[in-house]
């Protein structure tokens with residue numbers, strides 16, 4: 001006889017765990033299945049750890065709404081949970097006419113999205129904040145900051161467990177069949193396999209989220225759910241940290257531009273860049289000299305600094321090469337013939353920042369469709 005579970009969340013990254021923490025407050029039988037031996041080993045541990053403010057996303061997009069709400073929620077969680085964070089503030093810097101226009105657009109967009117405290121600084125204002133940075137103008141966003149993603153992950157994990165949710169690692173969802181009374185999952189656990197009937201499936205599988213929707217029977221091409229892998233490499237400045245704030249160029253291409261991110265110890269990471277790849281892999285492939293050249297446009301002293309290779313991450317992007325903005329897909333798929341099946345697809349940046357807001361959004365969708 002098949003066992004039965006109430007809610008299965010596929011994927012134990014920061015978003016899947018945030019959803020588990022939220023849903024397990026009011027629901028019994030919440031399970032998280034994570035295919036790797038440890039939680040959060042994919043995008044959730046290969047990112048910049050930036051708590052974004054919400055200036056980068058179009059008004060009314062889920063990315064904008066979830067980021068702005070998530071920003072406040074993350075700082076609350078950190079404060080209440082004793083999780084280290086630094087609200088450093090961020091400068092988006094500009095040196096050319098086209099970039100000045102972009103700064104103005106970001107300011108307006110940010111204000112429309114509800115980002116508080118934005119301020120456009122002139123060259124002197126920038127120099128006062130960051131003497132090493134060369135910029136004619138900058139947009140200052142005081143609500144941007146940094147966290148250590150592992151601590152947030154641990155927080156969501158412990159809340160889920162306190163609420164009696166179950167988290168299973170080394171547990172991979174291999175097949176999903178729609179049945180009259182829910183979904184039948186074929187699951188690998190370690191070396192063995194089992195089947196499970198489930199009322200609700202939440203697909204939070206990050207880089208594999210399109211694949212999970214596909215094995216459930218959805219036509220991911222037709223639905224526009226196909227993911228493109230977009231890699232980003234990081235290098236680290238080995239000399240004395242040249243900045244105290246987050247410093248970003250005006251965004252260009254599929255990423256946010258090669259930026260400077262101090263971590264909680266003050267050491268400064270450069271990156272990530274953004275390039276499309278066909279396979280998931282975490283080795284740094286970019287040239288340090290390309291990074292040095294890009295960053296020298298706003299940090300001239302980078303030319304003489306010692307730089308070492310750091311890490312890389314892979315973004316699950318709905319937007320393919322050369323395509324425009326794509327929003328997060330977060331929806332219950334009842335209207336497509338898959339009631340009780342929730343897809344979270346394309347949860348790239350600002351997914352870490354947005355994680356608590358996404359969790360509360362999914363919880364509202366769940367309550368509305370119950």
Ligand SMILES: Cc1cc2nc3c(=O)[nH]c(=O)nc-3n(C[C@H](O)[C@H](O)[C@H](O)COP(=O)(O)OP(=O)(O)OC[C@H]3O[C@@H](n4cnc5c(N)ncnc54)[C@H](O)[C@@H]3O)c2cc1C
Pocket residue numbers: 010011012013014015016017033034035036039040041042043044045046047048049050051052171172173174204205206207208212231232272312313314315316347348349350351352353354
């Ligand atoms: C380079 C880079 C920089 C970033 N910087 C930032 C930043 O500064 N700020 C920010 O807010 N966001 C940032 N992000 C985005 C953020 O990291 C992600 O949005 C977030 O981690 C997504 O979490 P997730 O749980 O959806 O995905 P993941 O962490 O990828 O988790 C998905 C999980 O699903 C599991 N899984 C997949 N298939 C199965 C299966 N069949 N069965 C069971 N488990 C399965 C995977 O093993 C994985 O652990 C960045 C991302 C990248 C790549």
